Every structure is written in C-alpha cells, then in structure tokens.
Amino acid sequence: xxxxxxxxxxxxxxxxxxxxxxxxxxxxxxxxxxxxxxxxxxxxxxxxxxxxxxxxxxxxxxxxxxxxxxxxxxxxxxxxxxxxxxxxxxxxxxxxxxxxxxxxxxxxxxxxxxxxxxxxxxxxxxxxxxxxx
Amino acid sequence: xxxxxxxxxxxxxxxxxxxxxxxxxxxxxxxxxxxxxxxxxxxxxxxxxxxxxxxxxxxxxxxxxxxxxxxxxxxxxxxxxxxxxxxxxxxxxxxxxxxxxxxxxxxxxxxxxxxxxxxxxxxxxxxxxxxxx
DNA sequence: GGATTACTTGAACACACATTCAATTAACCG
DNA sequence: CGGTTAATTGAATGTGTGTTCAAGTAATCC
Numbered sequence: 001x002x003x004x005x006x007x008x009x010x011x012x013x014x015x016x017x018x019x020x021x022x023x024x025x026x027x028x029x030x031x032x033x034x035x036x037x038x039x040x041x042x043x044x045x046x047x048x049x050x051x052x053x054x055x056x057x058x059x060x061x062x063x064x065x066x067x068x069x070x071x072x073x074x075x076x077x078x079x080x081x082x083x084x085x086x087x088x089x090x091x092x093x094x095x096x097x098x099x100x101x102x103x104x105x106x107x108x109x110x111x112x113x114x115x116x117x118x119x120x121x122x123x124x125x126x127x128x129x130x131x132x133x
Numbered sequence: 134x135x136x137x138x139x140x141x142x143x144x145x146x147x148x149x150x151x152x153x154x155x156x157x158x159x160x161x162x163x164x165x166x167x168x169x170x171x172x173x174x175x176x177x178x179x180x181x182x183x184x185x186x187x188x189x190x191x192x193x194x195x196x197x198x199x200x201x202x203x204x205x206x207x208x209x210x211x212x213x214x215x216x217x218x219x220x221x222x223x224x225x226x227x228x229x230x231x232x233x234x235x236x237x238x239x240x241x242x243x244x245x246x247x248x249x250x251x252x253x254x255x256x257x258x259x260x261x262x263x264x265x266x
Numbered sequence: 267g268g269a270t271t272a273c274t275t276g277a278a279c280a281c282a283c284a285t286t287c288a289a290t291t292a293a294c295c296g
Numbered sequence: 297c298g299g300t301t302a303a304t305t306g307a308a309t310g311t312g313t314g315t316t317c318a319a320g321t322a323a324t325c326c
Contacts, residue, residue, distance in 0.1 A: 003218075007208040007302075011242060028212055034200045035193055035213050038259065046262050047192055054187035055314075059180055060168055067167040074273065075140040079164050085136075087315050089274050099262075108272055108323050109144060117261045124257045126171065128250045129179050129232075140272075188284075207303065220285050222304050241293050241302050268326090275320070282313075290305070296298095 052098035053121065057081050058091045062100055062114060066122045071104065071113035185231035186254065190214050191224045195233055195247060199255045204237065204246035 009024045053059050064080050065072060078088055092112060095101045100118040104111045114122075142157045186192050197213050198205060211221055225245060228234045233251040237244045247255075 004208070004211045008212055010301085011206050011208050014242075027209070031197070031205075031209055031212050034197045037200060038196075042259075042262060043192070043196070046258050047187065047189060049258065049262060050183060050187035050192065051313095054180065054183035056180060057314080059176070059183065063171070063176070064164070064167045067170060072164075073144050075137070075144050076160070076164055078137045079141055079161055080168050083314085084316055085273075086275085086317075090315080093274080105323090109147075110273065120257055120261050124253055125179050125182065126175075128253050129175060129182060143271085184283095190284080216284085217286055218303075219287075219305085223285075226304080238293090238303095243303065269324100270326100271322100271324075273320105273322085276318090278315100278317085280313105280315090282311100284311085285309090287308085288306090290303100292302085292304095294299105294301080296300105 049098045049100065049117070049121070052094050052100055055091075057083055057087070058095055061088075061091060062095060062118050063122055065101060065112065065114035066119050068114075071111040074110045074112065077112065182231045182233065182250070182254070185227050185233055188224075190216055190220070191228055194221075194224060195228060195251050196255055198234060198245065198247035199252050201247075204244040207243045207245065210245065 012023055012027060060081050061077055099115055101112045102115055145156055145160060193214050194210055229236060232248055234245045235248055
C-alpha cells in the first residue's frame with residue numbers, strides 16, 4: 001500500500017503543477033468514496049446475483065424462463081439443460097436465493113418462473129451484448 | 134433423457150385431457166426453441182461478461198470506473214482494490230476482454246474507463262437489487 | 267397404510283479460477 | 297546507452313464451485 005501511495009503521488013505530480021501529500025490524501029479519499037458509495041451489503045447482494053447468473057446451466061434456465069413468460073415445471077426445465085435431476089435442483093435453488101426465480105408448489109409438481117429482476121438483467125444483457133463488435 | 138421424457142409425458146397428461154407422444158414431442162421442441170432463440174455464440178459472449186463481473190475485485194473496479202465517469206490510471210485503481218499489482222492487471226485484462234473497460238496508454242501511465250456496456254449493467258444491477266426485500 | 271413419483275438436500279470429488287511471485291516489456295530520464 | 301518506473305504476462309498454487317451419487321422428504325394413488 002505504501003508502494004501504491006508512492007506511485008499515486010508521482011502520477012498526481014505530473015498532472016498538478018506541484019503536489020503535496022495533502023493532495024495525495026485527498027485523491028485517495030475520493031477513490032475510496034467512489035468504491036463505497038453504495039452500502040457494502042448491497043454490493044455483496046449484487047455479487048450474489050452475478051455469481052448466480054455466471055454459469056451456463058443457471059443462465060440457460062433463467063433465459064428460458066424469461067423467454068417463456070410463464071411458469072414452467074421442474075420436469076420441463078429438466079429437458080432444457082444437460083444436468084442430473086439433482087444438479088438441476090441445486091441450480092434452481094441458487095437462482096431462487098439470488099431472487100432470480102420464484103417457485104410454487106402444485107401438488108406433486110413444482111413450478112418456477114422468472115422474477116422481474118431476472119427479466120431486467122437478461123434484457124439489458126442481451127441488448128448490451130448484441131450491440132457488439 | 135428417457136427418464137426426463139417419461140416425467141414430462143406424465144406432467145402433460147395432467148394438463149391436457151389426453152396426451153399423445155406427439156404432444157410430448159411438440160412441447161420438447163418448444164422448450165428447445167426457448168433456449169436457443171438467441172445464437173449460441175451470443176450466449177457464450179453474455180456468459181463471458183457475467184463471469185467477468187462475478188468477482189469482488191473486478192466488480193469493484195467496474196463500479197468505481199462507472200461512478201468516476203472519467204478514465205482512471207492503473208495506479209489509482211490500485212488504491213481501490215486489495216490485490217497485488219499483478220492481480221490488478223489480470224483483473225483489468227479480463228474486464229477488457231469482456232468489453233467492460235477500455236484502455237489507453239498515456240506515456241508511462243495506462244488509463245482505463247468503463248464502457249457503455251458496463252454503465253448499463255451496473256445501473257440495472259443497482260436498480261434491480263436495491264428494490265429489494 | 268405401502269408403493270410410486272417429484273423434487274430436494276448433503277457429502278464428495280474433480281475441475282476451474284483468483285491470486286501471487288518472478289520474469290518481461292515498454293516508456294521515460296540522465 | 298544504463299537505470300528506474302509502470303504495467304503486463306506466465307507459471308504455480310490454494311480455494312471455491314459445479315456436478316453427481318446416495319439418501320431423504322412430501323405428495324399422490326391404490
């Protein structure tokens with residue numbers, strides 16, 4: 001960290017005419033603030049959502065549920081991804097924890113559907129990535 | 134998969150009055166279509182973006198760059214995250230590959246800024262997760 | 267009630283990933 | 297040029313994560 005501060009000081013020296021250690025301190029504060037403007041537990045929560053989505057099996061499930069625009073039975077989802085029954089259940093569970101899908105029991109069957117959060121994220125992701133190189 | 138088809142057949146049997154194997158076939162097709170409506174290489178690309186974001190170090194970097202609304206020097210970013218110089222470089226590199234940051238060399242220093250894609254994703258993520266339980 | 271079916275949970279393991287250290291490139295300065 | 301600094305790259309390693317197998321729960325049907 002001392003190393004880092006040294007380098008930052010030299011960098012600021014080039015920009016500002018002169019640069020006292022007060023300037024370095026101030027810049028360090030500004031940078032710190034940028035990172036922590038949102039609460040740390042909100043960021044943790046956002047990371048949970050991202051981790052839940054960042055997996056082929058789970059992302060496929062979310063995309064299918066969003067595209068379906070209706071709830072689907074676990075047995076239907078099983079036809080969509082190439083994992084064991086148990087693997088599917090683990091995947092759905094992680095998605096539910098992240099607030100990306102919601103489940104409802106219907107007799108023997110369990111139905112899941114995408115949440116608004118999932119719809120919003122998939123939409124932006126598709127849009128952002130299709131406007132691509 | 135045979136197992137899966139059996140279960141799906143029983144499920145469809147409950148919904149439809151009668152259910153022939155043609156019905157099962159049709160539903161399997163529909164489900165398949167939902168999953169593959171977007172090209173497979175687009176989905177791969179979306180997964181790259183998600184994987185790049187789904188890490189505390191990298192997500193912090195992106196959030197800081199988005200919040201900064203200007204390019205920052207690597208030496209400034211070093212003050213924001215708690216990894217080695219090399220770790221930071223690896224992190225930035227992965228973000229650049231995913232099209233989330235763009236770099237520019239300025240003499241000895243290297244400047245990075247968030248791309249529109251990064252801004253869009255962070256914005257939706259913050260909005261979607263803050264409207265929370 | 268007992269049997270079957272639908273799904274979930276927990277433990278185990280193999281694999282991927284994030285981070286670090288060491289070496290390297292590229293730019294500036296004397 | 298030689299030396300210093302900024303940043304990157306590659307190899308090594310410890311940790312986390314995805315998946316499966318085996319066992320468990322809950323609902324239905326006879």
